[in-house]
Amino acid sequence: MKSIYLLRSSGQKRRLVSSKNLLRRAALLCCLLLGTYVLTSCSAPGSQSQPITGKLRVTGSTALLPLAQEAGKLFEQQYPGTKIEVSGGGSGHGLDAVTAQQAEIGNSDIYANPAIYPDPNLTDHIVCVTPFEMITNPGITVPSLTQQQIIDIFSTGKINNWSQLGGPDLKITPIVRPSNSGTRATFRKYILGGRDEKGTLLTTDSSTTVRDTVAKTPGAIGYVAASYVTNAIHTVEIDNQKGTVSTISSGKYNFWSYEHMYTLGSDDATLEAFLQFMLGSDVQQKAQEMGYVPINSIQTPGVASVSP
Known part of the structure; x- marks a missing residue:
């Protein structure tokens, strides 16, 4: 299985979930849920998939803050049983918060240095370019x-x-x-x-x-x-x-960064749904309107695909 690494950093590499991989995971999740339903419907007619409800704490990068706030509002409209709490504080704060489990998502303009944040479960979700x-x-x-x-x-x-x-x-x-x-x-x-x-x-x-x-x-x-x-x-x-x-x-303009949403995995249904929502057409269109660059619009030599 291939993982994608972004090399626009000071030599650090960290596995990330690309938009393509998120779609693959979503498709796999749907298949698994459908299979589970078919296998259990006779013995457990009341069973259903995990609902999209509850609160997510999103904090960190102030560069990503405006888009994260707008995405949170749109997500709450689509899923009325959810609450997305978004705050700033800086990329360092976001990384510290998610690794300390004080937030479900830590936003960052920079890559998490494995020497500082060694948790192997720390996962990078790139959502746009600033x-x-x-x-x-x-x-x-x-x-x-x-x-x-x-x-x-x-x-x-x-x-x-x-x-x-x-x-x-x-x-x-x-x-x-x-x-x-x-x-x-x-x-x-x-x-x-x-x-x-x-x-x-x-x-x-x-x-x-x-x-x-x-x-x-x-x-x-x-x-x-x-x-x-x-x-x-x-x-x-x-x-x-x-x-x-x-x-x-x-490569004519170098003052930009990928916007990262770091999590300690994404097994929670609401967390998974929000991460997918960030890459959906509504949020990516909103990103473009607000001055960001949609992630699928950018092609740079700083992206490489390698096998672990």
Whole structure:
């Protein structure tokens, strides 16, 4: 049996459940349930499959938070006996919560490092792709920055005034996310080349807080998931590129991540149903509308299929 691993990480591999495998599992589950019903209907006429009811706790990545919230509402509408509690806190919080069994699903922008999260039952369900965007205070209208310019703003400190970039004579104020942020880890790895950040450090990992802080701070610059972009801030391209299906697939735009939903298995019927629901057409369409990239739309060289 083949498993799929995503190699867009720092060398770590973790088995995940792809959308194709989820569909296969769903088909197998249906067959098993049908077979069970046929075998037991005569002796146990009242038997039925496990109902889709109860509460699921979903927490972690603030980049995935808006979509997870919308998906939770749609799922509750389809299954009135369910309650999907969704919260943020950052990717590190999500991974800690699911491995400590304080949540059924831990959302993360990054892969769970097996050295930190060694539980063999920890299973990765990739549900979409998030493009991230550089944002500035609306008083700064620089259209694009090179990757090196971003490094010199956030890391080396060589660029500290917007006048150096054709903007106003105004101090640059980088807004830095806390260390438990998966978005920060992605930014540090793929934009800063592993360098540390310097700037105004936020104490909580909240994409809304980043956006609002940038919006109200003259000269500020930060980064958020595309789903958080509003007219309150100005977006800045990276090397004259925006995060689209085409630029991500071609490798021209590197500031993006897969969105992971981690579980300790998915034997619970409600949990299994919700994970499948995340990959369904309703949620994937909603993802596209909100600025995410549907998982089946993306083709990158970072995905490989191997046999264990």
